[in-house]
Amino acid sequence: MKRWTLRGRLTLAYVLLTVVTGAILLGLTMVMADPLAPAGMASAPPIPDSSPDAVVEPAELPSPPPVEEELNDDPIDNPVALSYSSLIKNGFIALGVVALVSAFLGWFTARRALRPVRSITAAARRAAEQDLSTRIELPGPNDEIKELADAFDHMLGRLERSFTGQRRFIANAAHELKTPVAAQRAVTEVTLSRPQVGPETVALGRKLLTSLDRQERVLAGLLTLAQNAETVRRDEIIDLARFTEDILHERVAHSGRGIELTTELDTAKVRGDAALVEQLVRNLVDNAYIHNSAHGWISVRTKDDRTSCSLEIANGGAHIDSADGAALFEPFQRLCFTRADPPPGNGLGLSVVRAIAEAHGGSVTALPRTEGGLAVEVRLPPAEYATKFWGPHPARIDAPVSRKTTTVLSGQ
Known part of the structure; x- marks a missing residue:
């Protein structure tokens, strides 16, 4: 069951308080306005004027009106009962109208009362996005x-x-x-x-x-x-496919290990600092080559699904515990090596990848494969989406559409 928002709960509290108070007032009014004389009771006729010394004969006294067997309770013939019934009816109608008005006023009152809370929430979100310079500076009384x-x-x-x-x-x-x-x-x-x-x-x-x-x-x-994320340049349009293809060709040329490389590179243009994005791609490629078996494999893929541009690199290698996936992004963390024969890394590759991705408004995830090895995915905002938030871009790096699928055998 979906819970009500705080604004809805406050409005409901206002309405209940108004209805309960109005019902108590209406009940007290009904009690105090209860008719004192029963319906159908007739008053005695007036006695004719007579002097103080006059003697009234018993035969001359007017006879009392006949007493009816049942009192007349018909509101049409009883104005007091008719007024009492109308008071009850109109009281309940007024209570309903007041409840509706209190709901309307309570909704806007709750909105105004929660405005400082929304300011605090917005500041917390900006701080979560690494903008720690934001301040609320809430005016008003010291409540x-x-x-x-x-x-x-x-x-x-x-x-x-x-x-x-x-x-x-x-x-x-x-x-x-x-x-x-x-x-x-x-x-x-x-x-x-x-x-x-x-x-x-x-x-x-x-x-x-x-x-x-x-x-x-x-x-x-x-x-x-x-490096602070706020100082990162975001004035270049970069094609992840082009950067990845160039770095892979360079890595294959200098690699001496027989590793099968499969690529599926679709054009994926992002906006940011070209040097940092190149370092991101290079670190991922180097990580896939270094932490791999002698005759392993690497799969590289870039794509643009209109909501984000992604770079996916998977490789074979030693088995990594799924619980250690998050620890791979910590500085100086290297899980698959022995002290006697450490790999040629420094433990900062994936940490730098995460820092660069977050500085460009993206994210990175690492998923250990059950067969061994690692699958890393970097997601960055597309260039069109980033322009809406970071303004126009003065510089541009255009790239042709990359080859769809390529297979390379390195170190042969």
Whole structure:
């Protein structure tokens, strides 16, 4: 059974209160207006004028009127009973009219009384969309609702300061760490470029460069996670099919593993930051290649169903517990590896994917497959839908319609 809204319950309470009060008043009126003299009772005829000394003979007294066997209760012949019956009838009609008027006035009164609650709800929704700068600032007297609104503003202020400080710390730490990493890379590359460097030094330098590459990817991921969604550019129209196809061709060219790749790429244009969307696609493709078996498979699909544009990437690999699906989006979470032989990842790939998707008004889900492996789906608002909320776009990246279906064998 569907429950009534708070506005409906308040209106019903107003109507019940009015009806009960009106019924009590009507009942008291009926009790106080009850006729005192019974119907059909006749008054005695007047006695003729006589002097005080006159003696009235008994025979001269008028005879009393005959007493009827039954009292006359007909309202037509009794004006008092007729007035009482009309009072009852009109009282109930008036009570019904007052109930209808109270329902009408109570509906609008409840709407006005709940207006501050709607303001609090709207602010909570904006805060849930990562807009912690919003404030209610409810005017009016210091009643219970204003105290609630002020407490909510105070909570939003503390959350905003906390998240801003966290983002600033991560960004500053990443920037500070990029400088020594870049210096180490420069020293290593200069050392390897010398002709007199021995083989052992070259091997050590290459290992050091591989470690530096991983550190740079970690720092880039931290910077992306620290980026505020409000500062993300949304002025480019991007075709997910084109980006995915280019990144897949690049990954296939550099892959040395025999992985079967199946694609079904339909044009799916979204609006946002091209660099971030490219990083989103690249992270998903790299994740599917890294966490895969030696001769596994990858299935990639893009589509536009007019309500959202989606990118779906599924791959084979080790079995993942369905309860651990949500943990994959946490930073530095890698579930399918051993400490002795870790994969070449940093644990930030899917976290960055989620941050980029949410910054563009989208979402991402990961579903562990029962046969092993993972299926990841990213949904973003289509370009036409996003334009309604983010305004016109000055830049544009057009792409031709992608090939419908392609099968590639990598690493053959």
